[in-house]
Amino acid sequence: SGVTSLKSLIMTRQTPLSCSGHTRPVVDLDFSDVTPDGSFLISACKDGKPMLRQGETGDWIGTFEGHKGAVWGATLNREASRAATGAADFSAMIWDATTGDRLLTFSHKHIVK
Numbered sequence: 001s002g003v004t005s006l007k008s009l010i011m012t013r014q015t016p017l018s019c020s021g022h023t024r025p026v027v028d029l030d031f032s033d034v035t036p037d038g039s040f041l042i043s044a045c046k047d048g049k050p051m052l053r054q055g056e057t058g059d060w061i062g063t064f065e066g067h068k069g070a071v072w073g074a075t076l077n078r079e080a081s082r083a084a085t086g087a088a089d090f091s092a093m094i095w096d097a098t099t100g101d102r103l104l105t106f107s108h109k110h111i112v113k
Contacts, residue, residue: 021060023047028073031055032080040097042083044074050085052076052097062100066093072113086112 024046032040032055039055050071052061069088076083076097083095092112094104106112 021051021063022049024070027070030075032076033078035080037080040076040080042074042076042085042097044071044085046070048087048089050074050083052083052100064093064095064100064102066102066105067091069111072111 022043022045026043026045028044030042040061041053041055041058043051043053045051048067048069048071050064050067052064053059054061064083064085067085067087067089071085071087073086074083080097082103083097084092085095086092088111090108090110090112092106092108093102094106095101096103
């Protein structure tokens with residue numbers, strides 16, 4: 001019924017997390033598992049600069065520099081030690097999430113999401 005749907009919507013409502021520092025819309029977020037250092041999140045954005053953040057607060061930790069177009073997808077491994085991003089520059093990149101170093105770049109014939 002309509003009441004049940006509204007109740008479900010209200011019960012699953014989430015508080016938005018601010019990702020200051022991006023200059024364009026954020027299109028993807030991914031969280032790590034809880035690690036001994038807490039949880040982490042990575043944000044993919046149309047500004048081409050995926051950012052690593054502290055998961056509980058959203059505080060900025062670092063920016064992965066290297067894509068030349070909008071970043072459409074980003075993910076962290078469970079331990080938050082590696083990140084992967086896909087972008088409009090027809091590339092996917094693997095990163096060391098603790099240092100920010102790019103480890104691998106994969107070229108594609110199309111946009112990577």
